[in-house]
Amino acid sequence: MTVLMAAMGTDATAQVTQNVQQLEQEIEQHEKSINEKEQAVKDLEERIDELKSQLKDLESQKKTLEKDIKNEVKLRRDKFTTRDRLVYDQEIVDVLYSPYNKSDVEEALRSFEGMETKDVIKKKELVEKYGEYTKELKEFMEKMKKQLADNRWKYLSSNSDLYKKFEKGLKGTKYWKVYDKKEKNESIDYLDRVMDKIMQFKNDGLKSETQFNEILNMLYAS
Numbered sequence: 001m002t003v004l005m006a007a008m009g010t011d012a013t014a015q016v017t018q019n020v021q022q023l024e025q026e027i028e029q030h031e032k033s034i035n036e037k038e039q040a041v042k043d044l045e046e047r048i049d050e051l052k053s054q055l056k057d058l059e060s061q062k063k064t065l066e067k068d069i070k071n072e073v074k075l076r077r078d079k080f081t082t083r084d085r086l087v088y089d090q091e092i093v094d095v096l097y098s099p100y101n102k103s104d105v106e107e108a109l110r111s112f113e114g115m116e117t118k119d120v121i122k123k124k125e126l127v128e129k130y131g132e133y134t135k136e137l138k139e140f141m142e143k144m145k146k147q148l149a150d151n152r153w154k155y156l157s158s159n160s161d162l163y164k165k166f167e168k169g170l171k172g173t174k175y176w177k178v179y180d181k182k183e184k185n186e187s188i189d190y191l192d193r194v195m196d197k198i199m200q201f202k203n204d205g206l207k208s209e210t211q212f213n214e215i216l217n218m219l220y221a222s
Contacts, residue, residue: 084117133175155205
């Protein structure tokens, strides 16, 4: 190498030395850059670990809040259910135990406003249709009165045409569908009592004018 450099001359030797030094400087710069970047990676890893810890804590806080929300929703729903049922028992149910009265029904319907409990809201339709059910039953009974009177209120067997007509007409009323399923579904207590009397009247042979008028008067008491 020495022989070679001697052969190359002083200028050439100086050039080679300069190139080597430059390369060594560049290598040092690369090593410095590598070290800095490696340190930056370590810093980022530490930061990532720190953020992971924070994220884990935030996830835990989130789950706690979600659990609290779920509990609050249940408590709210339970209180709404209690509230709605109390309102129904105190402000609405009496309407269904009494003869139909338009103003009482309208007031009861206002009590449903703001309710959220499904099994209570479901009863609203009964209140809404109370007048319609009463009117239809009254019209049916009035229609049958003349025909029963023409028969002079004589006993009718279940095989007679007039008996069958009465029975078919009764079962064709809208409230019959409610009454027929009252063991499983909500119904109107007052109209159930009216229907019980109608069924008794029918089963007795449709023969008592007094019994008939008593029922009709119950429907006129609205």
